[in-house]
Amino acid sequence: MEKFIFASRWLQAPLYLGLIAAQGVYVYHFFHELTHLVVNAGTLSEADVMLIVLGLIDVVMIANLLIMVIIGGYETFVSRLSLDLHPDQPEWLSHINAGVLKIKLSTAIIGISAIHLLKTFINAGNLPEHTIKWQVIIHLTFIISALAMAYTDKIMNQSLNLVKSNH
16 A cells, blocks of 8 residues: 555656646747747837846746656656756756745746746836736735745744754
8 A cells, every 4th residue: 555655746746747848838938929029120119129038047947847846756756857967957956845845936936926927017107906916915925925925934944953853
């Protein structure tokens, strides 16, 4: 029974493959938007260029988030990647665990939210006030949640270290 339960972690592998497919969609979207920017560069206003560039940055940040989830999640919950000798192994992968992954994901989400908020502020004249207000509230909620997770993780690590030092 224990081996069967432990082997069930492999049910997550197709989910990570699905996220890799989603990453491909973001690559396509990025180059579609980049082509639009380059082809129309002479006719776009400065604000339009800035909005498109912020959109490109947003896509890159979401792609980075996907990589963290795919690599970090697979390594943490499914199987080791055995990349110790690979020259391109991400530095953060050597000390990843579920708590660290949650905090990294939270900070990435805050970054993505900040880009969306910046796009909203640039385009504020075309948006209703309640939309802007709710985006600010949601962004602040992400920040408070990340701080709460980091604080909880810190308390848990201190408790763990205390238990280890008593043994």
